[in-house]
Amino acid sequence: MVSEIFEFLGSLHPLIVHLPIGFIILTLLINVVFKTRNNSVKRLITLGWFFSFISGFIASIFGWFLGDNNYYLESQINIHKWTGFAFVIITFLIWMLRALNFNLSKSFNRISNLVVFALISITGHFGGEMTHGKGYLVKSIPFLKQNKMPTVLLTEKENSLDSIYVYENLIYPVFEEKCIVCHNKKDTYGGLNMDTYDNLIKGGNNGLGISKGNPYKSLIYKRVSMSQNEAKFMPPTGTPLSFDQVAVLKWWIDNGAKLKVPLTKLRNDENIRSLVEENYQLDLREKSYIETLKLAPVDQNQLEVLDKGKYQWRFLNSEKSLLDVKFVGKKITFNDIELLLKLKEHVIWLNLSNCQLKDDMLSLISEFENLTRLRVQKNNITDKCIPYLKDIDNLKELNFYDTLITDNSFEVLTNLESLEKIFLWKSKVSTLGIEKFKSQKPKIEVITGL
Numbered sequence: 001m002v003s004e005i006f007e008f009l010g011s012l013h014p015l016i017v018h019l020p021i022g023f024i025i026l027t028l029l030i031n032v033v034f035k036t037r038n039n040s041v042k043r044l045i046t047l048g049w050f051f052s053f054i055s056g057f058i059a060s061i062f063g064w065f066l067g068d069n070n071y072y073l074e075s076q077i078n079i080h081k082w083t084g085f086a087f088v089i090i091t092f093l094i095w096m097l098r099a100l101n102f103n104l105s106k107s108f109n110r111i112s113n114l115v116v117f118a119l120i121s122i123t124g125h126f127g128g129e130m131t132h133g134k135g136y137l138v139k140s141i142p143f144l145k146q147n148k149m150p151t152v153l154l155t156e157k158e159n160s161l162d163s164i165y166v167y168e169n170l171i172y173p174v175f176e177e178k179c180i181v182c183h184n185k186k187d188t189y190g191g192l193n194m195d196t197y198d199n200l201i202k203g204g205n206n207g208l209g210i211s212k213g214n215p216y217k218s219l220i221y222k223r224v225s226m227s228q229n230e231a232k233f234m235p236p237t238g239t240p241l242s243f244d245q246v247a248v249l250k251w252w253i254d255n256g257a258k259l260k261v262p263l264t265k266l267r268n269d270e271n272i273r274s275l276v277e278e279n280y281q282l283d284l285r286e287k288s289y290i291e292t293l294k295l296a297p298v299d300q301n302q303l304e305v306l307d308k309g310k311y312q313w314r315f316l317n318s319e320k321s322l323l324d325v326k327f328v329g330k331k332i333t334f335n336d337i338e339l340l341l342k343l344k345e346h347v348i349w350l351n352l353s354n355c356q357l358k359d360d361m362l363s364l365i366s367e368f369e370n371l372t373r374l375r376v377q378k379n380n381i382t383d384k385c386i387p388y389l390k391d392i393d394n395l396k397e398l399n400f401y402d403t404l405i406t407d408n409s410f411e412v413l414t415n416l417e418s419l420e421k422i423f424l425w426k427s428k429v430s431t432l433g434i435e436k437f438k439s440q441k442p443k444i445e446v447i448t449g450l
């Protein structure tokens with residue numbers, strides 16, 4: 001009961017402190033403004049010092065109760081505490097001297113006014129920082145306002161998203177800014193040291209800091225997401241975590257709280273993705289294979305090699321480095337494909353449909369390392385050509401419409417890691433074979449025309 005009363009009085013401190021501030025400013029103002037000192041002005045000033053002293057005295061006692069709950073940093077509280085006490089003592093002395101009618105010299109007056117003004121400013125400043133966070137005042141001065149840029153994680157627009165980690169680059173910096181002053185090797189408030197991943201997981205006196213996969217059992221998450229009015233809310237002083245910081249923390253814990261989760265993992269979750277993109281100016285969308293290809297433009301002379309009667313082509317990008325090539329002759333030969341090899345890295349889409357293609361003509365197809373779409377429909381090709389496809393790593397789309405391939409092809413097709421879409425209509429595969437393939441590769445779109 002007694003400790004609760006102390007706690008209550010302590011909580012009044014931030015309110016009461018405004019009284020001595022008001023009184024002392026008023027007293028100093030009267031001091032400065034009233035040049036003539038008749039008795040009533042003198043008495044008014046003495047009264048002002050008294051009120052400044054007595055309200056400061058009460059505020060400091062309440063402050064003592066508040067500081068006693070240990071929520072504040074020693075380094076911050078010390079200056080505040082001692083300048084606060086100095087203020088009380090000096091206001092007391094000056095009041096006494098005035099009340100006892102000591103003849104105070106003008107310079108004494110000036111100096112003591114200045115000292116008291118300095119003390120109240122310093123005390124107020126550190127008190128404000130403790131309740132509102134570091135740089136609270138400076139932050140809102142209009143012309144000093146630094147443009148608060150979102151943290152930019154990628155200096156260059158390179159594809160290094162995979163080397164940015166959720167814990168290391170998004171979460172730890174927040175802890176470093178808002179928690180680690182109180183939770184480190186030296187100051188382990190609550191027995192909690194947050195300066196390494198392992199210690200963070202381990203937690204403090206009351207158990208696990210992070211329960212992997214379960215934010216609601218993770219003390220770290222609970223403490224930052226509870227109502228700010230609760231005594232256990234963290235951080236106890238300073239700026240709380242922002243909405244997006246809490247959201248990223250929750251996502252990370254939900255997803256296993258692993259030390260090395262690349263940022264790219266966030267992209268599957270629409271909400272968290274847009275939040276992170278917004279805050280860190282990143283584009284987390286998966287780059288298609290084509291977008292990541294950096295090739296020199298196709299040499300015009302090389303294009304001349306292609307017989308216009310047999311091949312048609314167009315560029316897929318404005319840099320003229322990626323080609324969509326179609327065989328338009330009646331009958332293709334091995335030689336025709338060999339010719340195309342001169343452009344092999346540039347061929348992204350290749351259409352060899354309806355041109356009497358033979359199985360073994362595809363033996364060179366894996367040379368086209370950047371091929372993402374291959375159309376070979378309406379040819380009498382069989383399962384024999386399928387193994388030639390297995391080394392084209394980025395093949396996304398295959399068209400075997402109206403060919404002779406059977407269920408035997410599925411073994412190789414299942415292993416094409418990049419495959420997203422396949423046309424099998426009017427081929428010799430069975431409905432059962434397709435069902436099995438679909439169950440093994442549910443993400444691949446199979447077009448059967450049925």
Ligand code: HEC
Nearest residue numbers: 070071178179182189190192204205206207219220234235
């Ligand atoms: C100004 C100092 C201070 C700051 C800053 C601070 N804490 Fe605390 N923290 C404490 C004190 C004191 C305790 C012990 C009293 C309590 O449990 O509330 C504590 C306890 C905890 C506990 C409970 C540990 C246990 O097992 O009992 C967790 C979790 C925690 N803090 C998390 C955080 C997080 C997360 C942050 C940053 C967002 C943070 N703290 C920032 C002072 C601080």
